[in-house]
Amino acid sequence: MIGESMYQELILEHYKHPQGRGLREPYDAEVHHVNPTCGDEITLRVKVGDAGRIEDVSYDGQGCSISQAAASVLHELTAGSTVEETLSVVDEFTRLMQGRGQVEADEDVLGDAVAFAGVAKFPARVKCALLSWMAYKDAVVRSASR
């Protein structure tokens, strides 16, 4: 049962009950990212408040449990943090995902996102996990250039 190690309870919970789903106003930047190999897609908006704190990450999209749960976890992790803090989480998550299952996850940095560690062993699914996180990174860069 290799597969179930990827489908952690926490991932399934986020998939069934996504946090912060739905596009909201106001926002500073909106991006649309797709994964052409499987057709997963996400539209994501970022609202940055005073002192560079993330006020809201709202999103909508469709795709597999991994891509949708990753967006939900992203929403939770970014809320109330500074842009800088969130980008270091994105970097750590990216490092974990691209580590082919050989990288030890830093749970202090990643929080719930550590549940995706098992996905790193499935190269075909890494892009699913990273879809919303890459969209977020893109949106933050665009919001800063406004």
Added chain:
Amino acid sequence: MTYPTSLDVERIRKDFPVLSRELPGGRPLVYLDSGNSSQKPTPVVETVREHLAMHYSNVGRAMHALGAESTEAYESARDKVAAFVGAPSRDEVIFTKNASEALNLVAHAFGPHLWGSSGEGTDPRFALGPGDEIVISEMEHHSNIVPWQLLVQRTGASLKWFGVTDEGRLDLSDLDELVTERTKIVSIAHQSNVLGTVNPVADVLRRAREVGALVMLDASQSVPHHPVDVAALGVDFVAFTGHKMLGPSGIGVLWGRGELLEAMPPFLGGGEMIEAVWMDHSTYAPIPHKFEAGTPPIVEAIGLGAAVDYLQGIGMDAIEAHERELTAYALEALREVPTLRLIGPETLDRRGATLSFTLEGIHPHDVGQILDDSFGIAVRVGHHCARPLHLRFGIPATTRASFYLYNTTGEIDALVRGLHHVQKVFA
């Protein structure tokens, strides 16, 4: 080797060593992805190995013993393929690298060309420009869409589409409006790689003939599974591929009516496709070699010949009957899976052994992953290179099980058990 009409599947499975291997974690392999690519029987593997080990050299141009043996083996593969699909002449069988290349080859023939050695223009049947039309369908594989899109972009012609009914049939209600005097060619799947639907070729052909249009079939999903006779079908071009019919990858086939192939311009230029080359022009080899530039996929073609021998040894009628039994069984078994929505015909009428479906609330990538990781069941998930068809049904992707001569009803039971488990994980 002859088999009774009801296949001795256990004996056939022994010819496919991969079917008895274990996957990591001790999972048995349940291979339900032959519509994607089929497994290879020992006689094919051995023929390829034997040729590479003992007879290999280039074909058509080497003046030595090995050259003769290689050429003989390569050309006799052409004879086998020609006989297998009922081609009136062996010279009408063009070896390509896959069905996509065969489709591109025909699409490339259209347009304004000035190619003849004495400078004559395009044969009127292949002259294409603004105002001319090409008709395909919504159920096509991308390889029977994109070459035509590229062609209309090059020439200013237009692309028209047959729709697909809710039941997954070709919608011919507007056949006479779609296929008109402006139509130069109609190109459709013989059997859909997603729906399993077998299309009514004769109806389309009748209308095409009325208006003087050519007809091409993408037979990638039919030639491996049914007896196919290109002369009886009466169409102009048929494309299929070796790797879906027990042969190696890297070898495909275009069959075309000889006089059309002769009227078409060459596709790729290079060695072996010429008659003579001067600095200012060249003349071309007769068919089939006119369309086989460069060193061809030699052992791949020879392997395909061995695959044809194997299929004929078992009998295409027997294979078709076996797949029909499996399809009947699967249609019934899948009905018991809650929320399963079959995309394609729900009866055995004019359909092959390809079943695509969705499960409510569960993405096909998750379905495929759990089937594989927990049970060793190999299915295909995604849009199966038929994105317009999935858009037509308002879904991003499906899970597809496709069967072949070596599959069993026990494997369909395993699939159903697997789907129940998937639903438990996501309950």
